[in-house]
Amino acid sequence: MKPQSTDELRETSRQMRIEILKMLNRAASGHTGGSLSAADIIAALYFRVLRHDPKDPSWPARDRFVLSKGHAAPALYTALALSGYFDRADLATLRQVGSTLQGHPDMRKTRGADASSGSLGQGLSIANGIAMGLRLDNSDANVYVLIGDGELQEGQIWEAAMTAAHYRLGKIIAIVDKNGLQIDGEVKNVMGVEPVDEKWRAFGWDVTEIDGHDFSQIVPALEAPRSKPATDRPSMIVARTVKGKGVSFFENQAKYHGVAPSSDELARALKELGE
C-alpha cells in the first residue's frame, strides 16, 4: 500500500471516525470513547507505518499489530476495511449474530486481525511472544501493540514489561493510548497509573511522549524505532489522547466509554465531522 501523507491521514482518520460512529450506532452497543481516542494512532499504523498486504493477511514478513485494548475494535475494523482486508459493507454487521466482526477482536473470524483480544492486560505478552518467535526466524518485522492507560492497572502488563526488557525485544513498539478515562471515571481517581513514562523507563524501555492526535508527532514516533536491531531495548510511545476525540460532546466523557451513539447523537456527530 502507498503510504499516506499527513494530510491524507487526516482525511482517512476522519473517514474512520465516521464509520466507527455509524457501526456503533447500528450495533446499538460498543465502545465509542476509546475507539475515537485510538483512531489516529491506528490510522497512522495501517495507512503509513505498517508493512502489510491486505491481499495476503498471513504474509510472514508483515509487521504485526496487537490491539491489547480490544474494546477499540471498531477503530481496528474500520482501518482493516478501508485498507481492503474486507468489504466496507461488513462494518454494518458489528456485534450481530454470525458477524465476522465480534464485539472484541477474534482473529479466527476477522480477516487481517493478528490476535484475539478483549480481556485487558494480555496483549503485550502476546506481542512479546510474536517478537520472540520472529527473532528466532531472523525476521526484521516489527510488532506494534496498543494498550489503554486504564489497562496499565492490570498486573500482567508489568510482567510483560519486564519480559520485553529482559529479552531485549527491540522489535516491540508499544503505544499507550493515554486518554485519562476508564469506565468508572478518571484513571487518576479509580487507580492512579502516573507517572507512566517514568514507570516504563524504570522497567528498561525507551520512552517517548507525543500528542496522540497530531500526525506530525505520531508518524515519526511510530517510525523511529523501526530501525532498531531485534536485540535492542523495547520502545514505548506514551500518546496523550482525548477520549471521544473528534466529536465535541463525546470528548473527555467517561460515560461514553461503553455507550454507542444514539441516532440523534450520530446525526450531530456526523455534522461535526463534516459528513
Added chain:
Amino acid sequence: MGSSEVLKTPAEKDAALGTRDVYGEMLVELARHRSDIVVLDADLSGSTMTKFFAKEFPERFFNMGIAEQDLIGTAAGLALAGKNPFVSSFAIFASGRAWEQVRQALAYPALNVKVVASHGGICVGEDGASHQMLEDFALMRVIPNMRVIVPADGVEMREIMRTVVNEEGPFYIRTSRMKFPVLFPDGAGFKIGKGKVVRRGADLTIIAVGLMVSEALKASAVLAKKGISARVVNMSTIKPIDERLIEKCARQTGAIVTAEEHSVIGGLGSAVCEVTAARCPVPVRMVGIKDLFGMSGKSEELLACYGLQSADIIKAAQEVLKKK
C-alpha cells in the same frame, strides 16, 4: 498372565518412571528434529524438567520468571509466530493462576500451545494444599477447544509427547512429582480421545486416569479373588472423552467406578457421568478427592488419607455392584 489380563498387576518391585522426567527427556529428543519447538517455564525448570531442554537448546528456551500470566500470553504469541510452544509450571499455577490467560489467549483462538503442567494431584506431598492441584481437570476441560490428557505411566507419556507434537491446537497435559509404576510395554499405542481396556472384566468397569490406573489394576486383581470380574479402562484423554467406550462399558458391565487423583467435582468422574446419563444410565461410584483441600504429608500417606488407594476402589466396586 491370566486370560483376563491385558496388563499385569503392578508390584512393589516394578520399575517406576516419572512422567515429568519423561517429559523433560522427550522435549530434547523431539527438538533435535523439530526446530519449531520452543519451551517456556516460570522459574520451575528444575522441577518440571524443562531444564534438560534449557541446557540443550538455550536459544529456544524462555524462562519467564515467576509470572504465569505472562508465561501463557507469551506462549500464545510464539504460536502466532509459527512456533510449537511447550509451556510448563506447576499444575496449580498453569491451570489456576493463569486460567483466564489459558482461556482467552490460547483456547479461544485455538493456538498451538501445549501446557504441560507438573506436580498435579495430592501426591505433591509435603508442600501441602497451596501446591496440590486437585481441580485442574475440571478447570481445563470446561474450556472449549482444550484437550486434557493425563498419562498413566512414563511409557504412555513418551507416546503422548510423540503424538501431541504433531497436533495443532491447545492441550493441557498433567504430569506428577511422584514416579509412577511402569505399566505399559513400549509401543502400547496412545491415541488422543481413545480410552483403553487394560484389564478385561464383566461385572463392572473401573475407569481410571493417571496414577489411579495402577491402583485400579491392583483393585481388579483383589476383586478377582473375591469372584468379581472388574474391567479396567485407562482413560488417559479426559477431553475429548471416549464416549463410545464408556457407553460400551456401561452396557456390557452395568456399573462403573471412576478413579482419579482429583476432586470428585468436575473431573473424570463427572465426565463419565455426563456420558452415561445421556447414553446409558448405570450406577456410578467416584473415587477421588471429596471436595477438600490437601495437606502436607508423604505422598503415600496422603493417598491413603484421601481415599485414593486400591482398597478405596475395591470398596466403591462392592458398593456399586449392590446398586446394579
